[in-house]
Amino acid sequence: MSGKPQGRASARERLLAAASELFYAEGVNTVGIDRVIEHAGVAKASLYNAFGSKDELVRAYLRARHATTRERMTRELEARYATPAERLVGVFEVQGLSFTDPAFRGCAFVSAKAEAQPGSAADEAADEYRSWVHSLFFDLAQDAGAHDPKLLAQQLVLLYDGAGIGAWMDSDPSAEAAARNVAQTLVSAAIARRPSQ
Amino acid sequence: MSGKPQGRASARERLLAAASELFYAEGVNTVGIDRVIEHAGVAKASLYNAFGSKDELVRAYLRARHATTRERMTRELEARYATPAERLVGVFEVQGLSFTDPAFRGCAFVSAKAEAQPGSAADEAADEYRSWVHSLFFDLAQDAGAHDPKLLAQQLVLLYDGAGIGAWMDSDPSAEAAARNVAQTLVSAAIARRPSQ
DNA sequence: ACCTTAGCAGACCGATCTGTCTATCCGTCG
DNA sequence: CGACGGATAGACAGATCGGTCTGCTAAGGT
Numbered sequence: 001m002s003g004k005p006q007g008r009a010s011a012r013e014r015l016l017a018a019a020s021e022l023f024y025a026e027g028v029n030t031v032g033i034d035r036v037i038e039h040a041g042v043a044k045a046s047l048y049n050a051f052g053s054k055d056e057l058v059r060a061y062l063r064a065r066h067a068t069t070r071e072r073m074t075r076e077l078e079a080r081y082a083t084p085a086e087r088l089v090g091v092f093e094v095q096g097l098s099f100t101d102p103a104f105r106g107c108a109f110v111s112a113k114a115e116a117q118p119g120s121a122a123d124e125a126a127d128e129y130r131s132w133v134h135s136l137f138f139d140l141a142q143d144a145g146a147h148d149p150k151l152l153a154q155q156l157v158l159l160y161d162g163a164g165i166g167a168w169m170d171s172d173p174s175a176e177a178a179a180r181n182v183a184q185t186l187v188s189a190a191i192a193r194r195p196s197q
Numbered sequence: 198m199s200g201k202p203q204g205r206a207s208a209r210e211r212l213l214a215a216a217s218e219l220f221y222a223e224g225v226n227t228v229g230i231d232r233v234i235e236h237a238g239v240a241k242a243s244l245y246n247a248f249g250s251k252d253e254l255v256r257a258y259l260r261a262r263h264a265t266t267r268e269r270m271t272r273e274l275e276a277r278y279a280t281p282a283e284r285l286v287g288v289f290e291v292q293g294l295s296f297t298d299p300a301f302r303g304c305a306f307v308s309a310k311a312e313a314q315p316g317s318a319a320d321e322a323a324d325e326y327r328s329w330v331h332s333l334f335f336d337l338a339q340d341a342g343a344h345d346p347k348l349l350a351q352q353l354v355l356l357y358d359g360a361g362i363g364a365w366m367d368s369d370p371s372a373e374a375a376a377r378n379v380a381q382t383l384v385s386a387a388i389a390r391r392p393s394q
Numbered sequence: 395a396c397c398t399t400a401g402c403a404g405a406c407c408g409a410t411c412t413g414t415c416t417a418t419c420c421g422t423c424g
Numbered sequence: 425c426g427a428c429g430g431a432t433a434g435a436c437a438g439a440t441c442g443g444t445c446t447g448c449t450a451a452g453g454t
């Protein structure tokens with residue numbers, strides 16, 4: 001990734017960008033190869049040369065999205081909040097930023113998993129994402145000194161998923177605020193005593 | 198539905214049963230018409246005679262599933278719990294019954310929406326289901342005398358969705374217990390004072 | 395000047411998709 | 425008996441799918 005700084009807009013990058021747009025907007029199975037290469041302005045051979053198969057293109061799309069999400073979350077959390085406890089709640093605020101985006105179509109990994117065959121590249125990429133989500137909450141819960149970090153993380157993941165589903169399926173961005181409020185309660189209760197250290 | 202008691206296993210019913218099995222197990226877009234009619238032991242013309250198009254078959258599948266879910270939830274809640282407050286929490290227990298089913302593949306409406314085009318029959322059927330879920334919680338919250346039934350319902354829907362996603366994507370049935378515990382806390386807080394009336 | 399490498403355009407393949415149509419069969423009712 | 429409605433099997437059409445392959449173009453390094 002971001003290997004040799006040779007050309008400016010490589011075919012692989014244009015393919016990934018096009019795949020990202022189309023796959024997320026319309027679904028992985030709905031969008032055919034031809035649409036992707038047309039949108040990327042790239043030859044079909046370049047796609048198979050760079051990715052080998054549509055399945056691998058899907059995996060690359062999900063991995064790229066995972067990386068973007070992860071970096072954005074990390075960056076925003078560090079910039080906005082100081083303590084682990086604040087960041088545990090802040091996750092929801094950062095998550096909610098995308099809910100008002102007109103291009104928002106729900107969690108890409110939920111949608112991908114819904115369309116994927118078990119064991120496929122998409123399935124695996126979704127699992128990778130899920131394990132990141134869990135560790136995001138778990139690590140913060142530990143750093144915050146929660147009594148039962150595993151339990152707190154599980155509870156917050158519930159709310160995180162619920163907010164994403166609600167904002168998507170009900171077209172209701174207020175799911176973020178609702179989830180954040182409940183999260184605040186759970187976090188406060190879980191780290192009662194000794195707010196510092 | 199269940200109209201004239203003529204034949205024993207009508208073609209329409211066999212089609213719906215086959216569609217239900219295959220669509221839920223493998224996804225609406227993945228399963229073709231031919232697989233459905235083969236699994237139902239029915240001629241292709243019968244399908245188009247009964248439903249008109251695949252889209253309408255998908256709608257019928259989702260509507261049937263919605264009806265089954267609704268009836269089962271109503272029945273189990275009435276049989277198991279006496280008060281609205283208990284039933285608000287009991288929803289999660291009933292929901293969790295399916296999590297351990299080996300055929301469990303997540304919420305059918307989430308998956309269908311992920312594959313559906315906006316405005317399609319599947320999309321509409323998913324919206325119908327969503328509005329039922331909200332009214333299920335809202336009506337119970339009102340009956341339980343919650344201070345803010347709308348807010349409580351929204352919070353419980355978050356947990357409901359989160360449990361379904363977690364049990365599915367993480368293959369973790371314990372999401373039900375976690376959601377139920379948080380729900381119990383929220384319900385208790387929302388109807389503090391006067392447990393009766 | 396040559397050769398490699400990457401990319402482009404597009405024909406082509408076999409499979410599969412939804413949907414239509416023909417033709418046959420069978421049970422029931424008049 | 426005869427007619428008819430509903431079911432059957434299956435060929436067929438037109439489109440699209442993922443994937444392969446053959447040429448052509450152009451830039452860059454030695």
